[in-house]
Amino acid sequence: MPELPEVETVRRGLAPVMTGARIIGVNLSQKNLRFPLPEGFEKRLIGRRIDALSRRAKYLLADLDNGDVLVMHLGMSGSFRIAQSDIPVGEDLFRHDRSKDEKHDHVTIRLSDGQSVIYNDPRRFGFMDLISRANIAQHRMFRNIGIEPLGNQLDGEFLASVFQNKMTPLKSALLDQSLIAGLGNIYVCEALFRSRLSPRRKAGSIVYKNGKPTDRAERLASVIRIVLEEAISAGGSTLRDHQLTDGSLGYFQHTFRVYDREGQVCPTTSCGQVIKRIVQSGRSTFFCSNCQK
DNA sequence: AAGCGAACCTGGCTGC
């Protein structure tokens, strides 16, 4: 499911419920997500107030009132839903109403406002961790992470500088989270199509000309921003089981121009070619070999 | 050192 626009959509759904609320109960039906949950996870959460819910790349960060941060990653198939809790505030902290569990519910966080935030993840590629805000930049997940594509650092100059001398294909370079953090398979395919660049082109081929970033680099940088912003406005993309925190669906998938459209006609007027699917570093790439050079 | 494939895990779809 979740690339940056989906995670941002989830954040916007959860923020009004979580911000300012106190955690009054935690239930784990599964202690092993991608990594085991940290020791004493429930106890360290219970009683804490959530001061803010933010996002860094594809990570959700809940700042707690004791200086800890609850770090959440949705992996491939993770989702959150909000449910009304029937357990009265003040009841046993570890009490849990199993009758409402759905398959693959792993973590339920009960809040002082009477609602529960439930993490569900069939493939368990997602994970949660609890770390100190002061040390977050040194944490192994954030130590080596690239820039925010929607921040003001992403421009042609940035792409030119980090792609310099790179022999790897553009597709792989854009998926590299240590350069730009937040793009995934869908939005890389869409951004390359809209900037008319071949996913197979070497990343190092779009850098500088006469000491300035190439038009290709400038184009790609601005298209990445546009695609992500459009996707966020649309509530992200809903494929398979992904849904928003209120159960509704994102609709950006209806505007995909190449992703998952193998064999369909290229959307460019009068192009007439068919969208191809190839495999690059183990992932499907969808593109039009006529429009993307 | 960069770059690639495999691995992690479950479920859904396709084709025999």
Next chain:
DNA sequence: TGCAGCCAGGTTCGCT
């Protein structure tokens, strides 16, 4: 209907 095989939005690890 059953079953094997393939595919999936991410990230890390280990081997060239």
